[in-house]
Amino acid sequence: MTTTPSQPSQLTLAEELILIALDDETGTLISLPPFALELGLASAVIGELTLKGRLDTDATHVFVTSKVPVDDSILDETLADIAAEPQQLPTETWLRRIAEEGQVLRDRVTMRLVKRGVLGTEEKRLLWVFKTRTYPPTSGIEEREVKSRIMTLLNNDDIPNPHDALLIGLLRSTGMFDVLLSRPEHERLRPRIDQLSNLEEINRSLSNTMSALQVALASAYIGPM
């Protein structure tokens, strides 16, 4: 596959989330809690639109601050959907609504990373029969840059920029820190992860949505008590 030089600093939150969600060795998605990636991507899209000054949030709602497109089809479609809604809806409602198309979103973001040369594609056979496509990193530079940036921030007391605070919240709520960090390291860094995540309201909404979902799934599994 032809690749073009990528620019790590220009990756969106959703692109960075997918990059970290892919196993370096296999090029397949790591195991995450149900719907974690879909909700994480929904949160990444809303978060990106807040960074671009198109959306704003408070403790309860998402609201549009500008309808001017940002020249990004994924973001502009979401912005148009939110702008078309006659009334302001709770942040958690938008997260669930956008996450309903989470698998399509995941595939679109993944293909963007392929087009940018950050990921390659490989056809493999599963059990010698089923064809499957994997997305190994082409160089791994971008993923290493993202991880290095996050680990540096977690291990010092710097004030984060909003992009990194949002990303840390995404990694927390999707359970990716369980994969990225050893258990002792995760325990040591948990207060800092929580501190940085909570700086951004959308992270708290995502965390609440994930918690509610896990309770609902557990109730459905266990049955009525």
Next chain:
Amino acid sequence: MSATYSPAGRLDGSNAAAAESELLGLLSEQGAAVTVDLSKLDYVSSAGLRVFLSAAKAAKAKGGKLTLLSPKPAVMEVLQISGFDRILDIQS
């Protein structure tokens, strides 16, 4: 140099960029001490909170100091929920 910045009413996506620009201007000098008087601020959104974070980051980089002063209860609650009270200097 010390200066006071006094936002009033709402600090949200509609005026956050202007507020950030003004605050960063006040903090541009090395070692500047800026007080943000919040006594007339009624509401702060996520975009407004980012203004404080950006200003605190700039102050730290320049060896300056940023103090948030006299937030109303509703604004203080937002600052506490988001953990800003553990990162920023907030005085009642």
